[in-house]
Amino acid sequence: EAEVAQSPRYKITEKSQAVAFWCDPISGHATLYWYRQILGQGPELLVQFQDESVVDDSQLPKDRFSAERLKGVDSTLKIQPAELGDSAMYLCASSWSGTGGTEAFFGQGTRLTVV
Amino acid sequence: EDQVTQSPEALRLQEGESSSLNCSYTVSGLRGLFWYRQDPGKGPEFLFTLYSAGEEKEKERLKATLTKKESFLHITAPKPEDSATYLCAVQAPGSSYKLIFGSGTRLLVRP
Numbered sequence: 503e504a505e506v507a508q509s510p511r512y513k514i515t516e517k518s519q520a521v522a523f524w525c526d527p528i529s530g531h532a533t534l535y536w537y538r539q540i541l542g543q544g545p546e547l548l549v550q551f552q553d554e555s556v557v558d559d560s561q562l563p564k565d566r567f568s569a570e571r572l573k574g575v576d577s578t579l580k581i582q583p584a585e586l587g588d589s590a591m592y593l594c595a596s597s598w599s600g601t602g603g604t605e606a607f608f609g610q611g612t613r614l615t616v617v
Numbered sequence: 618e619d620q621v622t623q624s625p626e627a628l629r630l631q632e633g634e635s636s637s638l639n640c641s642y643t644v645s646g647l648r649g650l651f652w653y654r655q656d657p658g659k660g661p662e663f664l665f666t667l668y669s670a671g672e673e674k675e676k677e678r679l680k681a682t683l684t685k686k687e688s689f690l691h692i693t694a695p696k697p698e699d700s701a702t703y704l705c706a707v708q709a710p711g712s713s714y715k716l717i718f719g720s721g722t723r724l725l726v727r728p
Contacts, residue, residue: 508660533714535715535716543720543721544621544623544704544706544718544720544721545704545716545718546718547715547716547717550713550715557713557714558713558715593661595660595716601648601710602648602649602708602709602710603649603666603668603708604649604666605649605651605663605666606716607663608653608662608663609660610659611658611659611660
């Protein structure tokens, strides 16, 4: 069964350090999402890709966060420098279509703890 | 602005006690309403997609329904393994077709 792969599963980093997360979507899925989920809340979109292009990054803190999806396949989300408030679950999801009406499938997430 | 509100925030049921979870939404041009199940420390697991008012989907003890303003997730004779957080999300063109999530309902089913 096809799955969205994320790594690492857990990451502990000191504030002001750099951290990176990797996501490999389901093969053939053109749309890739990065979400952040704070404990007890629903996921919130950070960035959305259609193939290799950014469709929505309106909620991405661009002074410290960056995301790329080279060749329109796997993707990397980076935080530099990390802050205490960045502690959260970072979720990657992919879907076949970017024009709505198709479900997105999520990976297991990366739990980030900033100390 | 597209919004999703879920209620209740938390729900405790006895095994076998049926109930419903609510998802109210405000969105222009709904393209899909999605239900997910999320276990602690894991990513959301897709359950259902609903597209238009009147539509219903079923899977085991779960049944999802949709009206023009809200969706319900009905749980019939729940078992302890149904305990999880249930998330509702909507998708619309005005929001770049991103999934806009509610804050979820934490369900606990006691044996």
